Amino acid sequence: MADLRRSLVITFFSSSGATLMRFAVSVVLAYLLTPSEIGIYSMTVVFVNLAHVFRDFGVSTYLQREPELTPDKIRSATGVVFTTSWLIAIGLFLSSESIGLWFKEPEMIPVMQVLSIGFLLIPFGAITNALLTREFAAEKQAIVNIIGTTSFCVACVAFAALGHGPVSLAYANLVNIIVCAIAYIPYRPKGIPWLPSFAHWRSVTHFGLGSLLSSCMVALNNALPDLLLGKLGSAHHVGLLSRANSTVTIFTHIAGSTVSYGAVSYLAQAHHRGESLVPVLSRATSLLTGVGWTALALTTVLGKDIVQALYSDVWLECVPAILPLSLAAAVTMAFHYVPFAVTAIGRPYLSAFPVAATLLARIAFAVVLFDGTLAGFGWVLCLATVAAAPITLLQQRRHLGFGALDLLRALLPSALVAAGTAAVAALLALALPSQLAPLVRLLLMFPVLALAWYLLLRASSHPVLDEVHRLGGMARARLALLRPNV
Template identity: 30%
Template sequence: MSIRKSLVYSYLDRYASLVVSIVSSMVIARVLTPEDIGVFSVTMVLISFVATVRDLGAGQYLIQEKELTTDRIRAVWAVQLGLGVFLAMVVLAASVPVSTFYKEPRMLNIMLVVAANYVINPFGSLTYAWQMREMRFDTLAIVRFSSTLVGGIVGVAMAWFGHGPISLAYGALGSTLVNAGMAIFFRPKDFPWLPGTKEIRRVLAFGSRLTGSSILQTVAGSAPELLLGKLQSMTAVGLFSRATGLVSMFNRIVLEGMNVVAISWFAKQSRQNESITPAFLTATSYASALGWAFCLGTVFLAHPTIHMMYGDQWGGAVDLTRVIALSLAVSLPSALCHPALMALGSVDRMLRVTTSTTVMTVVLVAIGSYFGLMAMGWCVVLAAALRSWVWLVAARKEVDFTWPALLSLSLGSAAVAGASAIGPLCAFVVYGPYPTEIWQPLLMGVPTAMVGFLVAVIGLKHPLLDELKPLWAKLRTYR
């Protein structure tokens, strides 16, 4: 499948799933309280440490392996299946101590439900990795959207009928069941069902270093919610979770789809001994232009967006949302560094970078959490900026891009984002930072942002124009 077609399917999947997630989030935010959301968020953050080792990087090994044999496939399956059962037992064993530590009995039942995910998940993981390797994003889109839809329906239904934060856990379980069932259906007929250990050392040699990096990234990403839950309150965690949830929509709209295709595409180029530098720089320019436009729009329209999507009880998350948007903005230049290094198999360098950035992030977040929610938000921004620089320096040694080339593309992306922000800025000035109206600022800011973005891309001949031209040509054929 071509890179452009892969991106189309990847984004169709993300956008369709995003619609389901937004609708379910809007309902759940009006049914559950900030404290309910906080309880579930802290629980899932704790479990995310376990999730980072759920297949020890075996799936990523399968994607980048140049010579894939039956024995190596058996080894990947053995790692995934064995770890799934083991990690389920770990979650079960930790459920009582965790709920006791946070003095929150609801966390116990949530962990019991989530433990089942780890037993079921391996039945989908192997097929998912193979489809990524073969760039079969059409099949992946079907599987992912179906599982997201079922998960959203289950979660909303249970929350609606008063089951509290455990509703979200049951939604995740429903999603995992559907994902595993469909993955078995699409599993290649020649894939072995019996696990094997003949090549397991080769798989673990790659995966253990990648997993070490993933664990440290999870520590860095989880630190704000874990520290807020202990040093502040579950309500503070809920507000932080909702703020980051809104900002992270950009990850779901753009970065996740781009990164999934980028890893597969970079790995394919690497297997064919081709340079990934042009693709890396182009993808980075796409991410920065779209991301900076999103961040500026979020800063100016955070208040009406929060109230429209989640309701009045989440007004305390507005200012934090603006700050978290800035942390996304400073991280965007390095957005493709991780998938590039992973595709090139540079797991040792990834581990070194992740170790240093994790220590720095946890220290800064701990300091901020002690002083309060907003202080922690600004520490997240500082940590993101430093982390972005370190990743760029590390990636440059492998990808071999030049600083002037990256700067030139970044300035063009900044100009496009600035043009897109004119409309949201006008709405901010006219209606104020905390408007009593909800729809008027959005109706003024969102359409004008889209127009400004398109005009700037065309006028400045940004690299995104190369993607818009084929789309426009295809649309004209339907006239």
């Protein structure tokens, strides 16, 4: 637990730094690229993200969960991931023209072709990354993450400033993959074989097929909004949806890798020891929503100010979609650890069912309820997420022993903290002069909201409070070491 906690702290700060850099670049790109150009890239990357599911084939999860990992098994995993990655690279490159013509967006073609080249290079770093996660070696991963993110951000701005349009992001992605593959070389665990093999391909693919089913459903579900809106609406709508999603998922981008880091490995180890996963799931869910639900609530209340401060008035059309997207994100967050848990107990395919239900509900609601507006499409996504939630609730009770009452006990303090902080934000938004610049308004609100959140954590005896105090103690200890001796 100590190694995991240390890894989580390192991952949080590294991912936060990387996210802030990417977010800053996204703000710059909002001025360099048009909504249509960003929409073109978003529509293209949908197919690439789906292809990533088949590329990995569950190999990363296999390496993290396998109880006894031998050199032969690592070689077999390497052989599988190289085979799938290179086949997908060829498939994406050859299908790029057909996809661009189907969407009637020829600019998608060069974007997809550049992105497909990255699949040839990703396997060189993927195996090392999975093994480092298994060992909770977050410090080494953090260094690679910062190097890769820096190269991506510099390349993004440079190519966009040179007028390459949506291909700028594809070029930057390729630069990031190359740099990370090189940076992982010195961090390969000792004794890890370089050459691939297929001696144990059956055990790798057997686990991979179960993991692939769930991952494929997740990728399809994530891709569907852009595909549906791109077909029913336009690239302009997709660009606005992308910006609304970026606003809603600011917290997820900052803490996403932290809240998921080592989850499969940690839960699998507990399962192999015969321990119940209920206490771990309850505490993890409470910690995540204690911070995440408050972030979503504040994003909903202050959405207009956030969009104006970060992206300018050009993107104000995306604000009406923030409320339904935030509600959908809150529901999803409540079940965040269920897919990791069912994978840890060796049944990764289970998480495919609620995702498939969400996917079908999105299609059905889009056909029946979509009114041609961005807000209307946001409510389609929200209702689909709510409709599929009972399936996940049933699964976690049946297979993990984590019932509805356990979940409610974990979520109730988070709901109270989020509601209270949002109410304070609404009052502050009314009290501050509207003539102030949006960024100034947000900066003035921040210390008051932080204090309100902390007081509400104390009032509700929220588990997050212990972590806040622990981090505060670590910070004070570090500062004490930095003080000169008198």
